[in-house]
Amino acid sequence: MIIKLKTLWKIIRQLSGDDAYEVYLKNFAKHHCNHNNTDCSTPLSKADFFKRWQDEKWQGIKRCC
Amino acid sequence: MHKSLRSTLWILIATLGATAISIIAISRGESINALWFIIAALCVYSIAYRFYAAWIAATVLAVDSTRATPAERFDNGRDFVPTHKWIVFGHHFAAIAGPGPLVGPTLAAQFGYLPGTLWILFGAVLGGCVQDMVTLFLSTRRDAKSLGQMARDELGAIGGTAALIATFSIMIILIAVLGLVVVNAMKHSPWATFTVSATIPIAMLVGIYMRYLRPGQVLEASALGVVLLLMSVVGGRYIDEHDNLRLLFDHEGLTLAWSIMAYGFAAAILPVWLLLAPRDYLSTYMKIGTITLLAVAIILLQPNIKMPAITQFIDGSGPIFGGKLFPFVFITIACGAISGFHSLIASGTTPKLLSNERDICMIGYGGMLLESFVAIMAMIAATVLEPGVYFAINSSAGAVGSNALDAVTKISAWGYPVTVEQMENLAKQMGETTLFARTGGAPSLAVGMASIFGKAFGDGLLAIWYHFAIMFEAIFILTTLDAGTRVGRFMLQDMLGNIWPKMGETSWTPSVILTSSIVVAGWGYFLYIGVIDPNGGVNILWPLFGIANQMLAAIALCVATGILVKSNKLKHAWITAAPLTWLAIITTTAAWQKIASPDIKIGFFSAATDLADKLASGTLPAAKAAIAPQLIFNLQLDAWLTLTFVILLWIIILDMLRVCWRCVTGKPILPLTESAYKPSSLLDDWVRD
Numbered sequence: 001m002i003i004k005l006k007t008l009w010k011i012i013r014q015l016s017g018d019d020a021y022e023v024y025l026k027n028f029a030k031h032h033c034n035h036n037n038t039d040c041s042t043p044l045s046k047a048d049f050f051k052r053w054q055d056e057k058w059q060g061i062k063r064c065c
Numbered sequence: 066m067h068k069s070l071r072s073t074l075w076i077l078i079a080t081l082g083a084t085a086i087s088i089i090a091i092s093r094g095e096s097i098n099a100l101w102f103i104i105a106a107l108c109v110y111s112i113a114y115r116f117y118a119a120w121i122a123a124t125v126l127a128v129d130s131t132r133a134t135p136a137e138r139f140d141n142g143r144d145f146v147p148t149h150k151w152i153v154f155g156h157h158f159a160a161i162a163g164p165g166p167l168v169g170p171t172l173a174a175q176f177g178y179l180p181g182t183l184w185i186l187f188g189a190v191l192g193g194c195v196q197d198m199v200t201l202f203l204s205t206r207r208d209a210k211s212l213g214q215m216a217r218d219e220l221g222a223i224g225g226t227a228a229l230i231a232t233f234s235i236m237i238i239l240i241a242v243l244g245l246v247v248v249n250a251m252k253h254s255p256w257a258t259f260t261v262s263a264t265i266p267i268a269m270l271v272g273i274y275m276r277y278l279r280p281g282q283v284l285e286a287s288a289l290g291v292v293l294l295l296m297s298v299v300g301g302r303y304i305d306e307h308d309n310l311r312l313l314f315d316h317e318g319l320t321l322a323w324s325i326m327a328y329g330f331a332a333a334i335l336p337v338w339l340l341l342a343p344r345d346y347l348s349t350y351m352k353i354g355t356i357t358l359l360a361v362a363i364i365l366l367q368p369n370i371k372m373p374a375i376t377q378f379i380d381g382s383g384p385i386f387g388g389k390l391f392p393f394v395f396i397t398i399a400c401g402a403i404s405g406f407h408s409l410i411a412s413g414t415t416p417k418l419l420s421n422e423r424d425i426c427m428i429g430y431g432g433m434l435l436e437s438f439v440a441i442m443a444m445i446a447a448t449v450l451e452p453g454v455y456f457a458i459n460s461s462a463g464a465v466g467s468n469a470l471d472a473v474t475k476i477s478a479w480g481y482p483v484t485v486e487q488m489e490n491l492a493k494q495m496g497e498t499t500l501f502a503r504t505g506g507a508p509s510l511a512v513g514m515a516s517i518f519g520k521a522f523g524d525g526l527l528a529i530w531y532h533f534a535i536m537f538e539a540i541f542i543l544t545t546l547d548a549g550t551r552v553g554r555f556m557l558q559d560m561l562g563n564i565w566p567k568m569g570e571t572s573w574t575p576s577v578i579l580t581s582s583i584v585v586a587g588w589g590y591f592l593y594i595g596v597i598d599p600n601g602g603v604n605i606l607w608p609l610f611g612i613a614n615q616m617l618a619a620i621a622l623c624v625a626t627g628i629l630v631k632s633n634k635l636k637h638a639w640i641t642a643a644p645l646t647w648l649a650i651i652t653t654t655a656a657w658q659k660i661a662s663p664d665i666k667i668g669f670f671s672a673a674t675d676l677a678d679k680l681a682s683g684t685l686p687a688a689k690a691a692i693a694p695q696l697i698f699n700l701q702l703d704a705w706l707t708l709t710f711v712i713l714l715w716i717i718i719l720d721m722l723r724v725c726w727r728c729v730t731g732k733p734i735l736p737l738t739e740s741a742y743k744p745s746s747l748l749d750d751w752v753r754d
């Protein structure tokens with residue numbers, strides 16, 4: 001039961017983008033670099049990452065009728 | 066499972082589905098249970114998904130699970146992220162499902178429940194789902210390119226330009242008609258107006274919370290927003306009952322229209338984090354929550370359908386919109402059966418998250434099945450109302466008269482009895498002063514939803530349920546409106562940038578203000594005319610939107626058919642060519658009738674001539690004579706617009722046929738732009754857990 005609730009929580013976090021920063025950190029650790037960033041030593045802070053992520057997410061057509 | 070057992074199961078599903086459809090189709094006179102609609106839908110969907118979709122994925126598209134997707138190849142942890150299939154499904158569904166599948170079926174219910182229901186079921190499994198899935202596949206194989214880009218690369222500049230113009234014009238018409246739906250729901254309703262207005266500061270608060278107070282805490286901020294939204298629904302009653310406060314929120318349609326235009330302009334120039342992004346979160350939760358609630362309520366309550374299977378209005382004399390069953394039921398229900406707009410989401414947005422090609426079937430085809438199911442529920446919510454009540458809410462004053470007694474007499478004479486007391490009681494229960502002539506579909510859907518929710522979860526809160534339903538529709542209509550205005554602004558900046566590069570700079574203030582004003586003026590004009598039109602405006606704008614949306618679907622299917630032929634899959638190209646042919650037939654017929662029909666309820670030109678004659682002979686009442694010149698101009702403009710749409714459609718069809726002909730006869734054509742094969746390394750990775 002607890003495992004199921006945990007999975008549900010994980011799905012809700014993934015769907016809403018609540019875990020976006022953690023995904024980014026994982027990706028950074030894997031590639032040791034930001035794809036669009038020349039600075040490869042430290043990842044962005046949570047606030048900075050979120051700003052970029054939100055601005056990028058809102059380019060182009062995202063919603064329909 | 067054992068093979069014979071599996072066959073037996075599918076035979077059972079097929080039998081059950083066939084039984085449910087025959088019950089829906091044959092039933093005359095006696096009311097039938099809404100559960101049959103649900104059963105019919107689920108059986109049709111499962112069979113189509115298991116056999117047709119699986120066959121398309123395996124044989125026609127030949128999806129390759131060993132091939133790396135754009136999400137894997139360009140993984141940057143931000144927009145390109147390989148994501149678990151259910152999460153992608155959630156994002157894709159939230160993006161494609163808007164107010165369209167709720168409004169269309171509600172309006173089409175004037176023909177009775179049967180034609181709309183059959184079109185929603187079969188249009189989706191044979192047309193809409195195929196379009197979404199094939200577009201998703203093609204974009205995934207082309208580095209997540211957009212539909213317009215694919216049209217340019219594969220068919221040529223003509224196809225690309227047509228796709229661009231179609232997208233821009235559909236956006237303008239869509240926003241205008243959705244704006245009109247919201248205005249009609251808020252007109253002289255202080256409660257609804259307060260609740261809808263409250264969503265704006267609430268969204269801003271959520272935006273500031275996410276950006277500055279607790280950066281990135283999306284769920285915390287959204288939970289706060291949802292609680293505030295629900296409070297605003299309840300708080301609206303206090304406003305409505307307060308003598309002075311209610312005046313602040315009690316407005317004419319025209320005032321509300323101007324406010325919506327001001328809002329749309331503000332939303333297009335304000336930073337996304339302040340209004341657009343947080344509003345989108347809130348509307349997504351509301352949408353998914355309410356749709357789930359509606360499904361649960363329908364299954365628990367199993368309401369009876371009161372609308373007849375087919376009404377006399379199939380002859381074209383309907384009070385909600387003019388036009389015969391063929392082709393107008395297919396134009397009125399676009400979203401829910403086949404919606405061209407989806408191809409814009411399926412190309413560009415969703416492929417950036419897709420971790421494996423084998424999920425294309427479930428996300429592309431399955432996502433549209435779910436949207437079709439939403440349309441079926443909207444059809445149920447519209448048809449559980451007494452038909453008399455349904456027509457009283459949805460018929461404009463121009464169609465049945467502005468006096469309540471005239472309206473009920475006329476509607477009762479059609480054979481759908483309704484009384485003034487009945488409508489007054491209903492309005493009182495819903496916390497409104499009147500429900501007559503609330504066109505646009507949102508109020509009647511809200512009454513239907515409130516009565517279903519009320520019966521399933523307690524009758525005492527009808528007014529709260531009604532305003533909850535209005536808020537739920539309004540919040541994502543406004544999300545489409547502001548996101549659409551912003552996208553329109555970017556598209557316009559891009560187009561103007563080709564002429565004067567400075568205009569293409571998306572952050573140059575003069576360009577931002579100029580392009581946003583042009584876009585708002587574009588849809589604002591149609592909204593304004595819709596509001597002053599005594600026939601309600603929806604009767605003109607919704608068919609126009611349907612034609613534009615089906616035209617975009619036809620463009621997506623043209624691109625898909627062209628690519629299938631170019632990939633040596635001529636034998637199987639019918640999977641997209643067949644729905645394309647059908648769309649070409651219905652949009653061309655509908656467009657022709659809208660332009661050339663001598664019936665003033667259908668033909669734009671004949672309505673304009675009729676109005677001009679009446680104006681000249683002085684038989685119009687003074688109020689109508691004052692606006693007649695504007696209405697005449699608008700009718701002519703609509704006719705030319707429709708003609709443009711249909712010409713655009715045929716240009717791209719002929720262009721596609723030209724490419725196919727050259728391909729078949731071995732003449733040189735643009736090469737396929739499919740990206741090269743790269744093996745996936747994600748197969749056993751975390752993403753597939």
